[in-house]
Amino acid sequence: EVQLVESGGGLVQPGRSLRLSCAASGFTFGDYGMHWVRQAPGEGLEWVSGINWNSRTIGYADSVKGRFTISRDNAKNSLYLQMNSLRAEDTALYYCGKGRLSGTTYFDYWGQGALVTVSS
Amino acid sequence: AIRMTQSPSSFSASTGDRVTITCRASQGISSYLAWYQQKPGKAPKLLIYAASTLQTGVPSRFSGSGSGTDFTLTISCLQSEDFATYYCQQYQSYPQTFGQGTKVEIK
Numbered sequence: 001e002v003q004l005v006e007s008g009g010g011l012v013q014p015g016r017s018l019r020l021s022c023a024a025s026g027f028t029f030g031d032y033g034m035h036w037v038r039q040a041p042g043e044g045l046e047w048v049s050g051i052n053w054n055s056r057t058i059g060y061a062d063s064v065k066g067r068f069t070i071s072r073d074n075a076k077n078s079l080y081l082q083m084n085s086l087r088a089e090d091t092a093l094y095y096c097g098k099g100r101l102s103g104t105t106y107f108d109y110w111g112q113g114a115l116v117t118v119s120s
Numbered sequence: 121a122i123r124m125t126q127s128p129s130s131f132s133a134s135t136g137d138r139v140t141i142t143c144r145a146s147q148g149i150s151s152y153l154a155w156y157q158q159k160p161g162k163a164p165k166l167l168i169y170a171a172s173t174l175q176t177g178v179p180s181r182f183s184g185s186g187s188g189t190d191f192t193l194t195i196s197c198l199q200s201e202d203f204a205t206y207y208c209q210q211y212q213s214y215p216q217t218f219g220q221g222t223k224v225e226i227k
Binding site: 035037044045046047050059060061062095100101104105106107108110111112113 | 121152154156158163164165166169175205207209211212213214215216217218219220221
């Protein structure tokens with residue numbers, strides 16, 4: 001059974017940093033692209049970032065480019081999102097998503113999300 | 121970035137109705153389009169990918185069509201468990217983008 005479990009969320013002040021993790025199991029992690037998608041309270045889905053299987057192809061939404069960094073450790077079956085210079089508008093539930101394809105892709109499995117609240 | 125526009129943003133329907141949601145891309149995306157269903161407090165669920173391919177386990181009352189810039193999601197006979205918010209998503213290129221969502225409510 002595929003499982004994606006996010007961790008690392010919490011309350012953080014504007015301008016500070018936070019690192020999210022996603023622990024994957026139930027599939028060959030290194031074979032698939034992985035992504036982060038967020039959802040602000042009461043709002044729609046926003047794709048944040050994606051990384052292909054070997055970390056050579058990475059993409060970011062314009063809203064986070066230069067502040068967020070995605071990475072993965074295939075040996076640990078883990079995906080990460082380093083979030084720097086956080087803003088109030090980054091407040092959201094952050095989902096980890098498994099891509100069906102290696103690069104740009106749709107998401108066939110999702111975690112339950114990690115809540116990030118940016119507030120002073 | 122490719123902009124995805126769904127219509128309508130919300131509507132009311134009755135069990136048994138046939139409903140259609142449209143999604144328009146600001147530029148051609150071939151068939152690189154997926155549809156998701158999201159219920160309150162839950163993660164999204166993949167319904168359709170490649171514009172018209174039904175994900176395993178999704179009921180056949182759901183169908184998708186379109187290519188290029190115009191796409192539709194159809195639910196042939198609305199069931200009580202289908203009242204939810206639906207999102208389209210393009211994966212033709214980075215940055216990947218979602219539509220704003222369509223909420224289907226009970227009439």
